[in-house]
Amino acid sequence: MEIRNNIRGFMIKNVKLKRKMAILLLLLFTVSNVVVQGAGAVKAEESSRDAIVRIAKEEIGNQEYEKDGIENWNKYSTDLGVDGNGYAWCAIFVYWVFKQAGLKQSVYKNVSNWMSVYYTYNETNGEKHVRGDGYYPVPGDLVVFDWKNGGNQFDHIGIVINYDGSTMTYIDGNSESSNGTVAEHTYSVNEETIYGYICPDYEDSEAALIKYEELKVDGTVFPEGNLEEGKPFSISGVVQSPSALTKVSVNIYNEAGEWMTGAESEAGGYSFDIHRLDNAISFGKLSAGNYRFVVYAENKGGDKKTLTDKNFSIGNIEGGAQQKKADIKEKIRENAIKLKLYGKKLEKIYTKNPVLIRCFFNEVLENPGFVRVCK
Incomplete structure (x- = not known):
């Protein structure tokens, strides 16, 4: 019985000793960590x-x-x-x-x-x-x-x-x-x-x-829907790249794929705000019609990518088409009036020189230089 009690007492003391040792080790670790992580020191996993x-x-x-x-x-x-x-x-x-x-x-x-x-x-x-x-x-x-x-x-x-x-x-x-x-x-x-x-x-x-996993554009403000004709538009957005950028361009194309306006930069760095190209892009000068807004970028890693390709329109397209038709009709009317006046002049000339008038009608459709031919 006495031996059992002695063993039990030893075990209890041993457990208490282990607890004290654990607490002491914890304190030592904490103190050492405070020293390592003191003011100004670089923390673990901190760049x-x-x-x-x-x-x-x-x-x-x-x-x-x-x-x-x-x-x-x-x-x-x-x-x-x-x-x-x-x-x-x-x-x-x-x-x-x-x-x-x-x-x-x-x-x-x-x-x-x-x-x-x-x-x-x-x-x-x-x-x-x-x-x-x-x-x-x-x-x-x-x-x-x-x-x-x-x-x-x-x-x-x-x-x-x-x-x-x-x-x-x-x-x-x-x-x-x-x-x-x-x-x-x-x-x-x-x-x-x-x-x-x-x-x-x-x-x-x-x-x-290098905080970006892929070549992309983030937070883009681009033209969409229908914009008012003659009004400027401000673009923005940050192109992000996993390697140094070598080229960033923003371009506007019409329905036929023809380039209308745009700008380009050699960029540099791992990010580029396309707002820097804003002043070089003349949205206000675009006439009524349908367009494409394209953001393109290249980097030193060999990536070449179209990052944004969006459609938008400017002005009242239907009204614009009607206006164009009206303009054509007006030009036809003006030309008809001119032809009528020319007809009266030709009638007077014919009475004086019928040979010249016959030459005119024979040559005018075949040779714009009829005046020289008919002299």
Whole structure:
């Protein structure tokens, strides 16, 4: 009996010990996970681009301060240990976010140069694009501004966090419009002060960029039904591709298959908003009739695809046809009047020169140059 009780007591103690060990292991795992997933660290299954966007968002609202009579002091210059306090710190903020995301320095090179937007633009590994070259920003890209628009000055820089087909949202440090804070802004992608974009050479950037499984167009606004003659129409829609786009075109054809109006772009990137071609397509100049609206795209992967092929009409087609008939009748009437007048003139001429008139009637149907023949 005593032996049984001792065994039972040992088993109970052993169970309690296992529970304590399990709790201890759980605590250790939790603490280690907190360390790994601390501020700025890239989370499991999180791409570099996603990490950049997340970390930038977490800093919104942080503001610069004044120290010893010097403005522009900020946590980012202090954290990095660089002499950036007292200066504009938009580029320092971008560098700090990159560091927090754990990116290799090969992506952004020399820290001392990051106090200048110029060096930020030129020393970041990756593709560079200027506004209007057909490229559209991806979250995690950097946007560079030239406030003078054409002065080729790199005045400001921010981190792109969203693009919806027509507008771009970014986060910047040292935001002048927000009293020197980290702030979020939304601009049209056609905003003239945007100089261009940097696509940093993230190790996983290709996987992060290619988010589309097939070549398609999404959210298309295209002409359908019956449009009013003489009125403009605005198109939109984002062409999405699993590889870089090489061509996107929008064309309008009439019932006979004849090209009427359209535009084409070399595109570039993995998405393209067809609204960029809108100004080159003259819907308002199309006469009453039936038409086809066609969106076509090609990419580096070898895909060549008609993405949209829709029928639409313009104006009162039946009324338009009747008007054309009326126009023809009017022309016939006008010509009949002219012939009648010519007939009276010919009658007068005939009395004076019957040979010339006979020549006229003999030659007019066979030779339009009868005047020369009948001289």
